[in-house]
Amino acid sequence: MTSTLTWQQLRDLRLTELDDAADGWAAVSKHADSAAQRVGSEMAGRLAKTQESESADAALRRLGRLSDNYHYIHAESGLIRSAVEGLSAELSTPQRHLKAALDDAATLSYTVNADGSVAYPKGRNDTTGEEVPGGMVVGNDGTLLPSNKGLYPPDVHGHYVPGTGPAASGLIGVNPNFAKAQDIADRIARAVREAGEIDERYRQALIKLKAGPGLTVDAKTWADAAADVEAVGEAEAHRLKDAVPLDKSPAARKKWWDHLTQEQREEYLAVYPDVIGNMDGIPAAARDQANRENIDLLIGKLSGRDDANSKTMLDGLKSIEDQLRHPDPKFPPMYLLGIGDSGNGRAIVSYGNPDTAKNVSAYVPGLGTSLDTDFAGGDLKRARDTAKDAQFYDPSSASIVWLGYDAPQISASEGIHNADVMSTHDARVGATAYNHFMAGISATNDHTDPHITAIGHSYGSLTVGQAAQRHGGIPGADDIVLVGSPGTGADKAADLNVGKNHVFVGAADHDPVTMLPSHKEAAGTGMGSYIGAVEGAFLGHLSGESVIDQMTDTVLGAGAGGTVGYHLGHSASAPHELWFGTDPASKDFGARRFHVDPGPMPSLQDPAPAHSNYFNPVKDKESANNIALIVAGRSDQIQVEQPR
Numbered sequence: 001m002t003s004t005l006t007w008q009q010l011r012d013l014r015l016t017e018l019d020d021a022a023d024g025w026a027a028v029s030k031h032a033d034s035a036a037q038r039v040g041s042e043m044a045g046r047l048a049k050t051q052e053s054e055s056a057d058a059a060l061r062r063l064g065r066l067s068d069n070y071h072y073i074h075a076e077s078g079l080i081r082s083a084v085e086g087l088s089a090e091l092s093t094p095q096r097h098l099k100a101a102l103d104d105a106a107t108l109s110y111t112v113n114a115d116g117s118v119a120y121p122k123g124r125n126d127t128t129g130e131e132v133p134g135g136m137v138v139g140n141d142g143t144l145l146p147s148n149k150g151l152y153p154p155d156v157h158g159h160y161v162p163g164t165g166p167a168a169s170g171l172i173g174v175n176p177n178f179a180k181a182q183d184i185a186d187r188i189a190r191a192v193r194e195a196g197e198i199d200e201r202y203r204q205a206l207i208k209l210k211a212g213p214g215l216t217v218d219a220k221t222w223a224d225a226a227a228d229v230e231a232v233g234e235a236e237a238h239r240l241k242d243a244v245p246l247d248k249s250p251a252a253r254k255k256w257w258d259h260l261t262q263e264q265r266e267e268y269l270a271v272y273p274d275v276i277g278n279m280d281g282i283p284a285a286a287r288d289q290a291n292r293e294n295i296d297l298l299i300g301k302l303s304g305r306d307d308a309n310s311k312t313m314l315d316g317l318k319s320i321e322d323q324l325r326h327p328d329p330k331f332p333p334m335y336l337l338g339i340g341d342s343g344n345g346r347a348i349v350s351y352g353n354p355d356t357a358k359n360v361s362a363y364v365p366g367l368g369t370s371l372d373t374d375f376a377g378g379d380l381k382r383a384r385d386t387a388k389d390a391q392f393y394d395p396s397s398a399s400i401v402w403l404g405y406d407a408p409q410i411s412a413s414e415g416i417h418n419a420d421v422m423s424t425h426d427a428r429v430g431a432t433a434y435n436h437f438m439a440g441i442s443a444t445n446d447h448t449d450p451h452i453t454a455i456g457h458s459y460g461s462l463t464v465g466q467a468a469q470r471h472g473g474i475p476g477a478d479d480i481v482l483v484g485s486p487g488t489g490a491d492k493a494a495d496l497n498v499g500k501n502h503v504f505v506g507a508a509d510h511d512p513v514t515m516l517p518s519h520k521e522a523a524g525t526g527m528g529s530y531i532g533a534v535e536g537a538f539l540g541h542l543s544g545e546s547v548i549d550q551m552t553d554t555v556l557g558a559g560a561g562g563t564v565g566y567h568l569g570h571s572a573s574a575p576h577e578l579w580f581g582t583d584p585a586s587k588d589f590g591a592r593r594f595h596v597d598p599g600p601m602p603s604l605q606d607p608a609p610a611h612s613n614y615f616n617p618v619k620d621k622e623s624a625n626n627i628a629l630i631v632a633g634r635s636d637q638i639q640v641e642q643p644r
Contacts, residue, residue, distance in 0.1 A: 003196025007116050007188055010091075010098050010195045018088035025081035026266070029074050036070035039063055040325065048326075064325075068217040075225055075293055078270030079232045080209055085267065086236045087202040094195040101187035110181055116188050120181035125174055132175040137182045139189025148189075205235040222300025229297060233271050240267060244275060250440035253281030273297070278338045278346070280440030284355045291336040295321050298341055312372045313345045319376035320347060332387045332398065338437075343406040345371020348437070349380055351387035352398030355444045359390060359397040359451045361631040362441065363615075364434060366458025366484070367513075369407045379403070382457075382615035389617060389628030397632055404437055405430030407459055424462065424489060424580065431467035435474055438467075442476035451633045452476045457614065458513060461485035462580050465496065473497025479504065479630055482591070483614040483623070486516045487580025493591035500590045504630055504638070506623050507585035508610040509598040516579040587643040594630075595639040596623035 044063040047056060105112050111119040113136070122134040141148050208231045212221065233241065245256050257265070268276050269290050274297075276282055277290030295317055302314040317339070324334055331351060338348030354360045363386065365379045379401050387399035406426055434454075441452065454477045456464030465488020467474050473496065474480070480498055482488065483506040493500035507514040582589045597620040599610020613620040615627065626638040 003193075003200055005192060005196040005199055006114075007098060007112075007192050008114070010095055010192055011102065013091065013095060015088045015092055015095070018084055018091075022081050022085035022088065025077050025084060026263070029077035029081055029266075029270070032070045032074035032077060036067050036074060039067040039070060065215070065217070069215060071293075071296070072211075072217045072221060072225065075270070075296075076209060076211065076228065078266065079228055080206070082240075082267045082271045083202055083205050083209070083232050083235060086239050087198065090198045090202075090239055091195055094191040094198070097187060098191035098195075101184045101191065104180075105184050108177070108180060108184075110177075110184060112184075112188065116185065116192060118181045118185040118188070120175070120177035123175045123177045126176060134175065134177065135181075137178065137185045139182075139185030139187070141186075141189035141193035143193065201235050205231040219300050219303035222296045223304055224300070226297040226301050229271065229273070236267075236271050240271060241275070244268075244272070244279075246275075246279075248281075249443075250281030250436065251443040253279060253440075254283070254443045257282055257286070269293075274340070277336070278340060280436050281443050282440075283444050284335050284337060284350065284353055287337045288335040291339045292324060295324070295336065295339050298339060302341060309344075310341075312370070313341055315373050316345060316347070316371040316376045319373050320349070320380070323376070323380065330388075331384050332391060337400065338402075338404060341371075344369075344409065345375075345403065347371050347375065347403045348400065349383060350398050350400040351384045352391070354398045354400060354441055356446055357396050357398035357450070358447055359394055359453070359632050360400070360441055360445065361386060361390070361398075361453040361455055361481075362400040362402050362434075362438060363455040363457065364402050364405075364430070364460035364463050365407065366456070366460040366462075367408055367410055369403060369460075370409065371403065375403060378612070385615055385617055385624060386455075386627055386631060389624060390631040393629060393632035393634055399631060400441075402434065402437060404433045405463065407463075424466065427459065427462040427466045427489075430463040431470065434463060434467045435470060438477065439475035445476075450476070451478050453479045453481060453631050455481040455483070455627070455631075456485065456488075458484045458611065459486065461584070462488055465489050465580075468496035468498070478502060479635065481506070481627060481630055482584045483596075483627070484508070484511055484513050484611050485584045486513050487578040487582065488584060489581050491582050491589075493584070493589050501592060502635075503584075503591040504626075504635065505584045505589075505591045505593045506596045506614050506626065507583075507593065507644070508596050508613070508620075508623075510601050511599060511610040512602055512608055513611050514578075514583070514585060583644060585644050589643070591643075592635075592638075593641045593643045594623070594626040595641040596620055596626070 040063075044060055044067070047060060047063070051059075102112060105118060109121065113119065117136050117138045119136045120134050123132055124130065125132050140151060144151070209228055212224065245253050248256070260268070265286065269286065273290040273294040277287050277294045279287070299314065299317050299321065302310045302317070305311070305314075320336070320339075324336060327334055333352065335350040335353060336348070337350055337354075338346055340346035363379075363383055365375070365382075369375055369379065383399045383401035387397060390397035390399060406429075408426055438452070438454065442450070454464050454468070454474050456462070461482040461484070464474070464480060464482065465485075468477070468480060468488070469490055477498055479502045480496055481504045485505065485507065488496070490496055493503040496503050577583070584591055585593050596614060597610075599613055599620070600606075602608060602610075614623045617624040622639055629635060629638050
């Protein structure tokens with residue numbers, strides 16, 4: 001759309017009025033945010049604690065809807081505020097350039113016409129001294145559009161003839177006023193063109209900021225809000241997003257954030273919640289604030305999709321949001337440090353503030369983990385239990401569950417029977433992201449030298465192990481805890497860059513994941529089973545056995561062949577070698593093994609029941625307590641167990 005903005009309108013524009021309007025919307029946004037918190041924590045929270053009845057439940061539902069309305073007003077008002085403020089800020093530059101050009105024209109007694117052309121007086125030829133008539137010039141706005149008459153400037157007499165004029169005839173400089181007038185006209189034209197582009201860009205964003213009729217704030221409302229965020233984000237890209245240090249270290253990002261004014265921070269939180277909420281190096285409180293809005297936007301976005309992955313992720317998001325809205329006072333407060341729908345989903349949740357805590361742990365889940373209800377229930381509970389137990393020993397403790405990568409999408413029981421589908425690829429990719437996150441934890445922590453523990457469970461222990469073997473190890477990590485581990489890819493605990501006495505391993509006797517065969521053992525078992533099965537069936541057929549007896553011989557032959565093959569593979573493998581390297585619970589590895597409950601025996605219904613109990617203070621009290629002691633910096637008090 002071609003802008004109709006004139007230089008007179010740009011000159012007379014009162015940017016202070018736009019600034020005042022932006023301040024007004026900022027005030028509305030702040031008041032709505034305060035009201036939402038008051039309704040949610042003070043009114044609804046108190047009612048939930050003191051009343052149990054159908055009427056109380058109905059009141060809580062109404063308060064929830066009221067809180068949703070305030071939250072929506074806060075988000076949308078913040079977007080309007082940022083858009084209006086951005087419009088004012090960006091228009092100030094072309095307006096300043098225009099006024100400077102007009103001042104120069106007035107000083108030289110040139111006339112600026114209504115269409116932006118500039119008339120200049122007669123002058124004398126610098127070479128001959130002869131008097132040369134004045135004329136008029138049209139500004140070049142810097143584009144190649146047909147509307148840019150400045151591409152073909154008029155001649156010295158002010159006649160507009162494309163392909164002719166001073167530029168074509170070589171008459172530039174005949175009248176010394178010509179060049180000065182042309183410069184002024186060009187500056188005017190370019191200022192108006194730039195202002196018109198800015199005006200149109202923000203107009204497109206602002207016209208989308210319209211609320212639908214009614215007071216119901218639902219998934220459709222948040223889907224519309226997500227589109228609003230995107231629209232304003234595109235309009236503000238040059239002014240705001242381009243300044244975000246996405247390619248810098250977490251420490252540099254923290255420094256950038258610290259130097260922003262509170263108003264600037266509020267703008268970034270309103271317009272780019274997905275960027276700020278997921279950026280390592282941004283303080284936890286700010287990430288949490290951004291992601292509490294971002295999770296609503298994601299729910300709105302995914303609610304309109306029909307694919308299975310989106311539906312699964314949507315259920316997980318709703319469960320996390322419900323926990324954020326209705327926190328359990330018996331546990332440390334939740335901080336949503338990351339949320340997203342890329343891959344199998346992203347979610348980073350801390351129990352306790354990792355910036356103010358002296359002890360911080362970050363747990364990486366393993367096989368089959370994705371952003372679903374199992375994660376929102378099970379994995380969040382593990383971090384929550386760890387935080388609560390660690391705070392028993394040191395109140396200044398926080399525990400994080402980090403789903404910042406795509407784990408192999410098979411269950412632990414499937415992994416036992418199909419270890420060959422697992423590779424180190426996902427772990428290596430995840431290790432890079434995990435180290436970046438941990439560098440951010442170190443950068444934002446208030447303490448000079450916080451005690452940081454990296455925890456890996458199942459395949460997550462391989463991810464932690466890969467991260468620890470990078471140059472310099474895991475940023476800030478003092479201790480490493482590996483539970484239910486199929487190996488780390490390291491031969492020795494000393495390879496994990498924290499010192500072997502600071503690597504702790506929990507391996508239940510009945511957890512088959514901690515005893516996955518090596519590659520050679522697995523290959524031997526498979527080949528032996530195949531050969532044994534073929535021989536059993538063949539010999540049974542030759543002896544004239546019945547079909548049932550032949551099948552029995554096949555099974556027995558497979559079992560015997562598999563056993564022989566396993567032992568042949570085992571003899572070719574290094575002692576205590578698992579699928580991903582040396583068994584972390586073995587003496588050869590050299591870590592400190594702590595006591596855990598042996599766990600239930602595997603069965604056909606559940607091949608790995610002991611694999612998920614390490615963090616559970618009910619099912620494995622010893623393991624959960626030992627992990628809490630390590631996280632709290634009291635590893636000297638753990639109950640040790642002899643290595644394998």
